[in-house]
Amino acid sequence: MGNSNSRTTSADALVVFGVTGDLAYKMIFPALYAMARRGVLKVPVVGVAAPKWSAAQLRKRATDSIRQAGRIDDRDALKHLLSLLQYVGGDYNDPGTFIALKQTLGDARRPAHYLAIPPALFATVIKGLGTSGLADQARVIVEKPFGRDLASARALNRVALSVFPEDSIFRIDHYLGKEAIMNILYFRFANSFLEPIWNRDHVASIQITLAEDFGVKGRGSFYESAGCLRDVIQNHLFQVVALLAMEPPAYQGYGAVHSEKAKVFQAMRPLHPGDVVRGQYSGYRKEPGVAKGSDVETFCALRLFIDSWRWQGVPWYLRSGKCLAATAAEVVVELKPPPQRLFDDSAPVNGRANYLRFRLSPDSAVALAARVKRAGKEFVGDQRELYLSEEQPGEETPYERLLSDAMAGNGGLFTREDAVEAAWSAVDPVLNNHHAAYRYKPGSWGPKQADALIAADGGWHNPVVLKVKQ
Ligand code: BG6
Numbered sequence: 001m002g003n004s005n006s007r008t009t010s011a012d013a014l015v016v017f018g019v020t021g022d023l024a025y026k027m028i029f030p031a032l033y034a035m036a037r038r039g040v041l042k043v044p045v046v047g048v049a050a051p052k053w054s055a056a057q058l059r060k061r062a063t064d065s066i067r068q069a070g071r072i073d074d075r076d077a078l079k080h081l082l083s084l085l086q087y088v089g090g091d092y093n094d095p096g097t098f099i100a101l102k103q104t105l106g107d108a109r110r111p112a113h114y115l116a117i118p119p120a121l122f123a124t125v126i127k128g129l130g131t132s133g134l135a136d137q138a139r140v141i142v143e144k145p146f147g148r149d150l151a152s153a154r155a156l157n158r159v160a161l162s163v164f165p166e167d168s169i170f171r172i173d174h175y176l177g178k179e180a181i182m183n184i185l186y187f188r189f190a191n192s193f194l195e196p197i198w199n200r201d202h203v204a205s206i207q208i209t210l211a212e213d214f215g216v217k218g219r220g221s222f223y224e225s226a227g228c229l230r231d232v233i234q235n236h237l238f239q240v241v242a243l244l245a246m247e248p249p250a251y252q253g254y255g256a257v258h259s260e261k262a263k264v265f266q267a268m269r270p271l272h273p274g275d276v277v278r279g280q281y282s283g284y285r286k287e288p289g290v291a292k293g294s295d296v297e298t299f300c301a302l303r304l305f306i307d308s309w310r311w312q313g314v315p316w317y318l319r320s321g322k323c324l325a326a327t328a329a330e331v332v333v334e335l336k337p338p339p340q341r342l343f344d345d346s347a348p349v350n351g352r353a354n355y356l357r358f359r360l361s362p363d364s365a366v367a368l369a370a371r372v373k374r375a376g377k378e379f380v381g382d383q384r385e386l387y388l389s390e391e392q393p394g395e396e397t398p399y400e401r402l403l404s405d406a407m408a409g410n411g412g413l414f415t416r417e418d419a420v421e422a423a424w425s426a427v428d429p430v431l432n433n434h435h436a437a438y439r440y441k442p443g444s445w446g447p448k449q450a451d452a453l454i455a456a457d458g459g460w461h462n463p464v465v466l467k468v469k470q
Pocket residue numbers: 212231232361
């Protein structure tokens with residue numbers, strides 16, 4: 001895929017706003033270290049945050065973070081990364097902070113500004129960059145969540161576009177940097193056998209599960225302002241839907257992919273409260289930062305329709321939750337049964353029809369389930385999977401991939417303004433208009449009402465996680 005829609009000159013500095021925060025600690029330093037190891041990080045990295053730290057404190061924080069991620073196996077790379085780090089402390093509301101940043105950037109003319117900060121501060125920093133002249137020739141990388149509903153996403157897009165052109169705005173959805181998810185696009189359009197069956201005539205339903213067997217992990221106050229639908233469904237799972245549902249791009253280039261994905265969101269039928277099941281795990285209200293009477297959902301299942309020529313009438317079921325029975329993400333595309341039951345054990349009488357399964361995490365694979373005859377006189381068989389494992393050593397992590405792409409000016413794996421807004425349009429009607437969350441037991445597959453939602457289409461496929469004996 002080419003990158004026809006983006007500026008292709010590389011950034012000559014990386015600025016990380018919020019460098020003392022959690023995201024930088026957990027994701028960004030390890031990604032920068034991995035880039036240094038591969039020899040692709042060659043520009044100054046300037047951290048900005050409120051505390052009055054020294055550059056030495058920042059270097060220590062970076063080293064701790066990389067050690068915590070368990071990956072100091074190349075001392076020279078670490079030394080190189082630390083030699084690139086500089087620090088500017090100051091309030092984002094203070095123009096002096098941006099003046100100090102400008103001085104620190106010195107000769108750099110095309111910085112990439114990464115906003116690893118709470119969403120409430122996005123607009124302040126973007127405006128600060130604009131008025132201080134730090135936006136000229138620059139790029140801005142914005143972390144999710146991009147808005148918390150349609151109105152706020154539009155407002156944020158307006159602010160960002162008043163300072164940066166669209167092709168200099170890189171909206172991160174780290175799911176797009178995952179190999180297994182990039183493979184959906186490749187697998188669909190690099191093969192010819194799929195296209196004839198990839199439509200309402202042959203597909204009965206599609207379901208996507210993103211399950212996590214842990215809770216909010218100390219992020220209670222963030223979660224209180226988000227909930228499952230905003231945290232992972234409107235963005236991560238919707239991106240997966242778009243890649244599965246889009247029409248073939250008309251030409252080679254990411255611009256065509258962006259346009260086709262945006263059309264999927266535009267064709268999504270706005271959700272109706274009856275299509276959504278919300279759940280909350282018992283014990284959530286005792287998490288630090290969570291309100292005693294909180295109704296925020298830690299589980300969400302929904303039924304979605306895409307009103308397009310290809311997908312009319314095909315239900316899409318999405319679900320995600322914290323404290324579920326496993327940690328895994330999967331797509332199951334269920335095909336229609338054969339038109340005539342020639343064998344007694346044919347689907348749907350005997351279990352499910354054929355399906356295609358994309359395993360997205362913790363491992364990545366593609367499986368095609370088909371019935372095969374058992375040896376013997378009878379014409380009976382079993383559904384078995386042709387299984388393609390794609391695990392490859394040395395894969396880039398999503399943050400490594402996305403940071404390098406943004407710095408290189410390659411916008412292919414980022415989300416475009418129209419797509420983000422159309423995705424919010426689909427969920428907007430149920431953000432506030434919904435039933436109270438049903439309680440579910442940690443370690444279960446969520447509230448039973450979620451099973452009822454999909455009962456007519458054969459129920460959920462619960463991803464299997466093989467426990468490796470230590
Ligand atoms: C994040 C959410 O965007 O994605 C988290 O805020 C969630 O709540 C995470 O756990 C899932 O991503 P991954 O890559 O860990 O599967």
